[in-house]
Every structure is written in structure tokens, then in C-alpha cells.
Amino acid sequence: MFKLFLLSFLFLISLEASTKSSELLKRAQSYMKSNSTSDTFRAYDDYKTLYLRSMVDNDSSLKFEALKGIVKSGERLSIDVSKYSQELKTLSQKSSYNKPEPKEMKKSKHIEDVHVDPLHRLKSVEWREDTLLLEFNKELTSSQIEHFTLHDTIKGRYRYVFDIKTAMLTDSQNIKSNDIDRIKIAQFDPQTLRLVIDHNAKIEVAHSIDSKTLEVKLKTKTSKVVPALESVVPIKRDRGKVIVIDPGHGGKDPGAVGYRKYREKIVVFDVAKELEKILESRGYKVYMTRTADKFVKLSDRTKFANKKGANIFVSIHANAIDGKHANKVHGVECYFLSPSRSERAKSVAAQENSADLSDMNIYGKDSYLNFLNHHNTVASNKLAIDLQRGMLGALAKRYSGVKDGGVREGPFWVLVGAQMPSVLVEVGFITHPTEARRLVDKNYLKTMALGLADGIERYFANN
Template identity: 60%
Template structure:
């Protein structure tokens, strides 16, 4: 561990800017209404937090933690860990972590303790009203509503965070005049409803005892398809710049078989076949494409992004297959895309633990997460965009013939992505432990269809960025 921390200290000292300069810059970014600048501020504060740890500077740590909490709340990022640490450092102060603005509290809502006993029982439509019914009466301070607008993509998002939990799995809700409505468990105590549309949406809501009634109607009243957001066509975008270099990383290999799933199918074989097919498609479209392994051999995780850096790749895509234990093999299925962060969500931790298992480093969990955070923060936004396009590409291609579950785009501490000097994403092409999905993953036609979707997603990313 000390060897890694020494290396980290050397990397930190290479930064010429002083702590005060970075803090001033971060504070400046925080005054901006731009989400991109607020994200830059968040990353600067995280950088300062790292420096404070190395320098054992409590004053700097407090300033950094305050900034992380403030910017994190604006961006709706879970900063509870940092908020808790700040409260422990300053036990005698009256500091309280700011929280996103909620709807106005009624007098009756004061001093009400919110518990996880609030659970979602049902969801149904009644005309333009979406009705969420819970097992207990809701309080005003359990509902947090905010809106977001992505000017580059021309996309509106209307978000409800409800202090409650679901009794059912995440689901996409259909409405003819709205692009997408998704209901999912955001974290242990927060149920999140996201209404997403290319045009403004009329949204009103009211609390009726155990019900939350949300009126949702497109401002234009224009009818659209009842599917999710428009997915890319099978043909590639015309204006994509194909003078790009792509490195594809087929996960595991050699002595490391990866996950061994249904009928002893091996992850290393499946992902290598998909990677080969993806390379073939991308090369046929005019891209320069390389693979971190061209046969069944073991490659250390740290060497994979090192190879991509040497090739001066524009993007790095690591292909993997997911798996769960035999007990849940029939339940877990779907495709997912991950980008790098030190996320500690239970889901990301489980997947990352599996994919990081081949790494023989003696660095502990804290050291790894700190290192991940520092080296890659400037690529998080680009990697997030790439992951979204890859996910949409796979869904658009596969769902024409096969019905696949959308596991979503997530962030996690994947060691294979560390050190990449370009946008880097880890793709989980399905669960090799699931009987039906495993059979698909060893089918050449299915793998080719998936590879086409990944190629379309890559081209979509290049066309937009």
C-alpha cells in the first residue's frame, strides 16, 4: 500500500497550481449555472480533498469537503459519505450539509422522522395522471422535485426524488407523448422518477395521503412512439469522423477464465468472439482498431490501458460478461455499460469486484478508490457520454430481433479503466449465468447483432463529439 501511496504523492506534486488557486477556480465554477462548470468544481474539490489527505491539512480538507457537499448536492450526487466526514471533523460547529430544495413544508410536516417503512405498492395511469401509491401516508418533506435541461442534446428532464423504497424492480413507464419515463431505486432510501423529453413537459403534482399524483403532458401535445428515447438506426451516422483509433479490450484471458456460467460457458471466450466481430465491423467502416489481446492469453489489467495509451487511442472499450451465483441465475439478466468512478453503490461494487479480481495489486480499497478518483476525474463526463451511446446502440440493434433488459448506464471502480488517457468504458454484454442469455451469448448471430449495436454506438459518439 505504501508503494502506491508514494506513487500517488509523486503524481499529486506534479500539479503546478497551488491549493489556493484550485480552490479559487472551483469556487468560481460553482457560481456558474452551467452543469459542466459545476461538475468541474466538484472534481476540483475532490482533487483538493486528496491533497489535504496527503498533506494532513485539516483546514484544506474542511474547505474541500464543504465544496464537495455543496457541488454534489447541486448535481444530485450522493455525497453522504463526505457530509458525514465533515460533521465528524467539525463536531462543535453548526454546519449542516445543504440539501436540494424540496417543496414547501407544511406546519404539520415539522419534526417528522422519515423511515424506510415507506414503500411503493403500485403504479398506474389514470388519463394523464401517474399515480404512485405507498403503504404509508407521505409527508411534504419526503418529496424533492427538480428539473434539468441539456442544451447540447436539447433534452428536458423532470426528476422526482421520493424518500421511499420499491417493492418491484425498476421499470420504464410508457406514455404516447413522452420520450421516456423511468422509475428506479436511486439509492437505499430514495426512489427516483425521471421524465425525459425532447420538448417541454407540463408537470404538476399533489400529495393525497398515501398517493403521489403526477400530471404529465407534453406541452405541444404531439404524439410520439411509445418506446423509450429514439434509438440509433442500424446504419451508422453519416457525418462521423472515421479518422479515429479504437482499442477494444476483450476481458480476462489465458489463466483467467472470467466468469464460468451456464453449461460451463466461459466469459473469456464469449467476450473475445464479440470483440473480434466488433473489430471487423469497425475496420470495415474505416477506423483503426486494435485489441489488447489477439488470442487466449492473460494480460494484466494495468497493461491494457497502457497499450491503449501507446496506440494513442481515441476511445477504450472493455468487453465483459456478467454473472451471479446459481441461486439467482434465473433472475439476473440484461446489458449494462459502466464508466469509471469511485462509486460505492452496492451494484457497482459487486460487478467491479468480479472484474477487478484478476488484479494482483496489494493496494487496498481506500488506496484504489483515491487513485481512481484522482487520475480519471477529467474523463468522467466524456466516458459517461460514450457509455450512454454504447448502451443505446446495443439496445437499438438487439431489440429488433431479441428482447433484452436495459440494465442502464452506471459508474463504478473498475481497475481495468484506470490510467486511460481517453474516454474509457466497460461493457457488460449480458449474464453468462442466465440460461437464456448464456445461450444467446454463444450464438454467432446474436454476437454479430450486438457488435453492430456497439459499432453504431461508437459512431454515434464520434458524430456528436
């Protein structure tokens, strides 16, 4: 738990997150119209934020736009964006959002020549039993609709795509469904509204037009199965990897003290031990920054990881919140270190750090930004996503009400100085009665450690 700092930081995050991706994209695009270097930098920054969001939301079309922007602005700024342009190339080749391969798609008709009325727009979306109803403000014709299906054989996913030649939807939205993994509707380009139905199995999809309404009937063959994360990506194990696990706090520093006086330092040590056991059994080299209940300075933790030549650094913590919110706030979160843009974030980091003056002398108040390099920030973000998914996937299969607190970024001192991708995991709120009871339960911790281990393997398999 990072005390006051965390609370203020969460507030900060919520402010940042309030800028919608579509608005951010528009802003970046308008910066790009300017010729000034500082505006191009702003655009570059926005595109990077969008890129990270696209990974968190698993949104390929946003990723595509973000990568295009990063490459374009980066090149203008003479920043090395070769990694991004490589990814963009790969994405364009296999992208199901951009140009589906002809053999994969069944086109109903060619609609390139359809004239788009800019005032023709979507009014509402609703369910009538298993049929999705998209109501427009004007009559719809079949020539306005293109439908194709994509099957990703590697990931075993099916995508049913409807491109509707209408305009004026300002923001993308996800449509809730009990049976289908993901349904999303978004303005794909100025002339096309795109509806994507994404599922881990085949669906019977039938569509028809009734005057102003497009009716899409969706029938799944089976009831919803929680997709096993392990099966999504075939795992290639690289047993040469070195992992440093950092159980937070210890010794004179108990960390957060929560429900029934449970102590963070004990909980996180138990998770770390479980994780160590699993990773070792899978053939990895694992080191712990502390192997007993003793105090270790923050800066010594990453120094240790650097010395061991770790491929990744995972710091484990438990969260806490005071008083009247204790019964309400719970959930698991993953943080990665990033050079938070605002002055305020920097001052929050300095405040957090004041608890350990010796660390401050080593790094200096502002110089922590120098430790960050772009490559590690992106890699850490990816690692955080894999860890978060791993934990949630494993826990949600066995426990109810597990809350996804999300992947967040921030200037965490314990991660500063790490020369490898590093993530801080908050395994839950030790102040929340249910979550705290689970956090001292061996089976729960084992499940969580298993999820973290799977997340780590996914990360290594993909990077």
C-alpha cells in the first residue's frame, strides 16, 4: 500500500481517464495539423496514451490509429519509432479491422460507391431477446450494409463485422451481452459505422432491415464459457528467464494494517512464496528480494534485481483504504512506472518518497524521470496487462465478485531504477472484509499466484 500517495494518484488517474479516446484522437489529429515541434510532441504523447489504452481495451482499430499516429509524429520528431512501424506493418497485414483478406471474408456486395448522407445516423441500440436492434433516423437500404466474417484460427476467435454506410456517431460503445464475449460499435471512418461481434466460438448471425432498423439476430451454440486464458495464446516457455519477486514491506515496516489487523507484509510474502514455488516448478530462475520478515530499503530492491540480471521485476503489495470506505472498496490492480506528465504527479511521487530519505538522496527529487526509458515503459505496461488478466482470469473462475481495478500507471519509487520491465501488483484491499478474509486464505492466494504465473508466461510468450 502506498498510503496517501495512492489516493491522490487515483484521483489523478480518474481525471486523465475522463478524456475519451475519441476526443484524444481528435486532439492528436489536430495537433498534427500544426507545424510546430511542441504540437507534434503533444500529438506523439496523445498517440502513445491511445496506444496503451488500445492494449488495455484490446481494441485493434484504436491500436491501428494510435500506431499510425506514433509513426507519423515520431518520424517528424526524428524519434526512433521502428518498433512501432514494425508493429503497424504486422497489424496491417493480419488486421481484421482494416483490410480483411479476401479468402477469409464473404462479402455480400460491393458498396464503395454508395453515397453517404452525413445526416443519416444511428439513433439507438437495444436488445429484443437475442436480436440487436440498431435504429437509425432514416430508412436504411441493403446497399448500405456490408457484412463479413473473420475467423482467427490462431486465437480461435470469430468476428462478425457489419459495416454500415452512415455517419455521425460521435463515440464508440460496447454493448452488453450475457452470451457473447464482446460487441462493439464505433465510427470506423467518416462514412462507416462498424459493428463488431467478437466471440470465442461460432455464432449464428442473421440480419434483416425493417425500415429504419437493422436487426441482427445472434444465436450462440453453447452457453457462455469463460474463455480459458491459457488457451488463447500457445505458451512457449523460455526457461532461461530470470524473475525477481519483491514482497513489499517487511520487518519494522508492516505495510498496511487492515481488517482484523491483518498485515500487508505477511499477505504479500505468502503470495510471493506461492508464486516463487510455481515459477520454479516451471523451470524459471526466481529470486526474492526478501526471504523472511525483514526490512529492505526500496532502492535496494531494484538494485538487487539489476544485479541478478532479472528479465522482469514484480513487486507485490496489498491495498488499504481508511474508515468509512473500507466496506466498499476492493479489487486487484496492477501498476507500472511511467513518467507521469504533470507536475502534480511528480510532486505526489516526491511526497510518497519522503518516507525514505536515503532513497531520495540516491535518485534526487526529479531525476527519476531519467531512469525511464520508453522501451521499458511499454514493456512494463504489457507485463502489467498480462499480470492483471492472469490474476482476474484465475480468480474469477473460482470466486465471485472479484473486481478488476485495472492497469494503471504512476511514479512508484519501488520501481524506479529497475533496468527491466517492472510492475507493482496490488493483490487486493486488506481493509475490505471479504477481500481481506480471502487474502489470508491459502487457496485464494494459490489461485492468485497461479494467475500471476500464467500472466508472466503469457508475457514471455509474446515479447
